[in-house]
Amino acid sequence: MANEGDLPLYEKIWLKRRFQRVMDTFILLLLLFLLGYRVFSINTFTLPWFLAFLCESWFTFTWIVILNAKWSPAITVTHIDRLLKRVPELPPVDLLVTTADPVLEPPIITLNTVLSLLALDYPANKLACYVSDDGCSPFTFYALVEASKFAKHWVPFCKKYSIQVRAPFRYFSDVASIESEYSLEFKQEWLQMKDMYDNLCQKIEEVTRKSIPFQLDGEFAVFANTEQRNHPCIVKVILENRDGLSNGLPHLIYVSREKRPEYTHNYKAGAMNVLTRVSGLMTNAPFMLNVDCDMVVNNPKIVLHAMCILMDSKRGKEVAFVQCFQQFYDGIKDDPFGNQWVASFEYIIRGMAGLQGPFYGGTNTFHRRNAIYGLYPDEIESGRGKAADKILVQQFGSSKELVKSVAHALEGSTYSLNDISPSSFIEAATQVGNCGYEYGTCWGKQMGWLYGSISEDVPTGLNMQRKGWRSEGCTPDPVAFTGCAPGGLLSTMIQQKRWGSGLTVVFFGKHSPIMGILFGKIQFRAGLSYFWLTNWGLRGFFLVCYVALLAYCMITNTNIFPKGPGLWVPIALLVVYNVHTLLEYLTIGLSVRHWWNNQRMNIMRTTTVWFIGFLSAMLKLSGILDTVFEITEKEPPSSDADGDNADARRFTFDKSPVFVAGTTILFVLLTALFIWFLRLQEAQSGNGCGPGELICIAYLLVCYWPYLKGLFARGKYGIPFSTICKSAVFAFVFVHFCTSIAIG
Numbered sequence: 001m002a003n004e005g006d007l008p009l010y011e012k013i014w015l016k017r018r019f020q021r022v023m024d025t026f027i028l029l030l031l032l033f034l035l036g037y038r039v040f041s042i043n044t045f046t047l048p049w050f051l052a053f054l055c056e057s058w059f060t061f062t063w064i065v066i067l068n069a070k071w072s073p074a075i076t077v078t079h080i081d082r083l084l085k086r087v088p089e090l091p092p093v094d095l096l097v098t099t100a101d102p103v104l105e106p107p108i109i110t111l112n113t114v115l116s117l118l119a120l121d122y123p124a125n126k127l128a129c130y131v132s133d134d135g136c137s138p139f140t141f142y143a144l145v146e147a148s149k150f151a152k153h154w155v156p157f158c159k160k161y162s163i164q165v166r167a168p169f170r171y172f173s174d175v176a177s178i179e180s181e182y183s184l185e186f187k188q189e190w191l192q193m194k195d196m197y198d199n200l201c202q203k204i205e206e207v208t209r210k211s212i213p214f215q216l217d218g219e220f221a222v223f224a225n226t227e228q229r230n231h232p233c234i235v236k237v238i239l240e241n242r243d244g245l246s247n248g249l250p251h252l253i254y255v256s257r258e259k260r261p262e263y264t265h266n267y268k269a270g271a272m273n274v275l276t277r278v279s280g281l282m283t284n285a286p287f288m289l290n291v292d293c294d295m296v297v298n299n300p301k302i303v304l305h306a307m308c309i310l311m312d313s314k315r316g317k318e319v320a321f322v323q324c325f326q327q328f329y330d331g332i333k334d335d336p337f338g339n340q341w342v343a344s345f346e347y348i349i350r351g352m353a354g355l356q357g358p359f360y361g362g363t364n365t366f367h368r369r370n371a372i373y374g375l376y377p378d379e380i381e382s383g384r385g386k387a388a389d390k391i392l393v394q395q396f397g398s399s400k401e402l403v404k405s406v407a408h409a410l411e412g413s414t415y416s417l418n419d420i421s422p423s424s425f426i427e428a429a430t431q432v433g434n435c436g437y438e439y440g441t442c443w444g445k446q447m448g449w450l451y452g453s454i455s456e457d458v459p460t461g462l463n464m465q466r467k468g469w470r471s472e473g474c475t476p477d478p479v480a481f482t483g484c485a486p487g488g489l490l491s492t493m494i495q496q497k498r499w500g501s502g503l504t505v506v507f508f509g510k511h512s513p514i515m516g517i518l519f520g521k522i523q524f525r526a527g528l529s530y531f532w533l534t535n536w537g538l539r540g541f542f543l544v545c546y547v548a549l550l551a552y553c554m555i556t557n558t559n560i561f562p563k564g565p566g567l568w569v570p571i572a573l574l575v576v577y578n579v580h581t582l583l584e585y586l587t588i589g590l591s592v593r594h595w596w597n598n599q600r601m602n603i604m605r606t607t608t609v610w611f612i613g614f615l616s617a618m619l620k621l622s623g624i625l626d627t628v629f630e631i632t633e634k635e636p637p638s639s640d641a642d643g644d645n646a647d648a649r650r651f652t653f654d655k656s657p658v659f660v661a662g663t664t665i666l667f668v669l670l671t672a673l674f675i676w677f678l679r680l681q682e683a684q685s686g687n688g689c690g691p692g693e694l695i696c697i698a699y700l701l702v703c704y705w706p707y708l709k710g711l712f713a714r715g716k717y718g719i720p721f722s723t724i725c726k727s728a729v730f731a732f733v734f735v736h737f738c739t740s741i742a743i744g
């Protein structure tokens with residue numbers, strides 16, 4: 001038997017999914033068959049055939065990417081008991097939260113996230129919570145101050161009764177949390193807590209509802225004369241665990257970095273870098289947990305689980321970050337807008353976890369501070385050694401205090417808890433939160449959260465894996481964090497557009513997975529699996545081309561699919577692919593409806609928002625137009641939140657260009673079908689468009705059904721008249737173009 005001390009703190013278990021591999025391979029063969037067919041039927045060579053060949057080559061490549069990503073899935077199993085036995089002194093962890101807009105991200109949400117963090121099952125003197133507020137909002141600050149008062153009761157309550165869900169709005173929305181079998185004492189305290197929480201909500205609502213805020217004096221004076229994009233740096237220590245009590249409350253610090261109109265702020269990446277520096281000064285924990293303002297802790301032991309991985313003496317040393325999946329609460333049943341990603345997590349991200357590790361997803365992630373600072377994994381044992389202060393100043397900026405703390409972190413010297421309290425660093429923290437601080441340094445370029453893409457998370461993770469680091473997934477039961485999925489169709493589309501655009505920029509940039517494979521230490525298969533992510537925009541481009549090609553065939557009575565027996569290949573592809581994905585969904589307990597919703601959404605988002613994202617990335621890359629990080633709207637917790645709400649599942653439309661793209665495609669499909677139908681009366685020539693094209697167009701139309709319904713619906717469920725007009729013009733131009741090149 002192995003010595004107890006030798007047992008690893010975590011294990012990695014590879015899953016066997018043989019049937020899936022067989023099906024995946026079969027689909028690949030069909031694709032190759034189709035390509036082969038095109039190559040050998042070169043005598044019928046026409047431009048449409050050639051374009052179809054290009055697109056299908058791309059689809060085949062995409063399939064190889066997916067197959068490779070899914071091929072060797074793995075899960076991690078963590079052993080908290082071993083950790084607690086072996087590591088008497090748990091390391092400190094800094095908790096970093098970002099919020100950016102008090103309207104799109106109501107303070108009550110941020111407050112709940114923070115409360116759930118403060119109540120983590122981890123020694124309170126080892127935790128410090130930092131909240132970055134890009135909105136510079138006195139409301140958010142007020143909410144945090146009030147939350148800190150409530151936390152003094154809430155945290156002991158949670159710990160005393162081992163409550164699982166420690167975000168009050170989640171906890172109290174669950175009626176089962178108070179059932180008859182509980183003791184009288186508990187019930188009394190429960191009622192008290194509920195009362196206090198209701199009061200807290202009421203207070204915050206009262207304040208935020210007023211158009212003129214409360215008196216900006218005392219603590220709030222700093223917010224006078226500030227604008228969201230024009231204000232000095234504000235750092236406030238809200239809670240301080242002065243006596244270092246392990247059963248007290250963690251530090252809570254509010255940071256609103258300086259903003260000036262003449263500076264670029266780099267959105268979330270900029271905010272994260274400021275948080276990294278401020279936390280570096282104040283507590284300098286070797287590990288940092290980063291969550292978005294709407295991701296509440298769902299498993300209070302999650303830090304312990306993550307530490308099992310990061311503190312493991314063998315394999316843990318190569319792990320730069322531990323990624324917990326994004327999962328959502330109150331998600332609408334059967335995922336009508338395709339924004340819950342359940343199947344992708346199960347198959348793709350678990351698959352990546354079996355390679356060099358999952359990508360960094362922007363939230364629910366534990367980072368090794370020195371990996372963020374640019375350390376290589378082989379430097380971790382020995383530390384980097386003493387770097388000259390001059391070099392550190394060049395890289396990290398001119399704050400003397402920060403350079404000292406960075407040197408500490410890079411040397412990997414044992415984490416001596418700072419005896420100095422956070423509040424003595426306010427001045428230094430304000431300095432590192434200023435706009436000009438990063439000028440000429442490496443922040444955002446070589447280390448920290450990288451700038452340049454509005455999907456900052458992916459290149460940031462790649463930048464670490466490029467140096468040879470691995471990452472690890474962590475999926476304990478219960479789920480680690482739960483967040484709020486975009487509420488409706490529009491916010492989903494905006495989010496998808498941002499990813500489509502940001503990821504395309506990554507693909508063509510310095511931090512592309514290709515560069516990582518060629519010049520860094522990204523393993524080939526790991527790099528290839530990243531294409532699943534970074535190619536979303538490109539997939540939009542190719543799919544739109546293919547759809548246009550199909551429509552062109554229908555309109556001009558030409559074809560891209562073989563006739564006769566060869567026709568069975570594309571048809572078999574369509575059928576097998578759908579059956580296979582359906583089985584994948586059913587295997588993990590998802591419904592047929594869920595599958596179909598995701599399937600059609602995949603078609604809709606690829607042909608609209610990913611395509612638009614691709615175009616906007618092209619504009620950005622050619623320096624014509626910069627891209628903007630549009631924040632996803634978060635819905636405030638409501639008592640009638642209910643996953644079965646029929647209205648919430650319906651598609652809503654507005655004047656956004658996203659819907660112009662979709663409606664245009666719908667019109668093109670309809671016109672193509674209509675022209676084909678008219679032609680039915682005429683005698684058929686042998687070489688015209690055939691059943692292959694027809695089946696594809698019909699399939700696309702079924703996917704686009706919600707748009708068709710939108711044409712006839714009213715109010716927010718209907719497509720606005722102006723959108724219809726614009727789309728009609730675009731569709732007309734396309735059809736006209738088709739007919740004119742066909743004749744010409």
Ligand SMILES: O=c1ccn([C@@H]2O[C@H](COP(=O)(O)OP(=O)(O)O[C@H]3O[C@H](CO)[C@@H](O)[C@H](O)[C@H]3O)[C@@H](O)[C@H]2O)c(=O)[nH]1
Binds near residue numbers: 363454455629
């Ligand atoms: O200027 C900004 C913009 C955003 N944020 C914060 O960034 C987070 C993510 O923004 P959100 O609008 O919720 O975007 P999502 O699409 O939901 O986020 C996903 O995608 C982002 C990258 O596109 C990642 O950064 C996120 O972690 C990931 O959850 C939120 O906490 C925001 O407060 C800022 O701090 N400053």
Ligand SMILES: [Mn+2]
Binds near residue numbers: 292294632
């Ligand atoms: Mn979000």
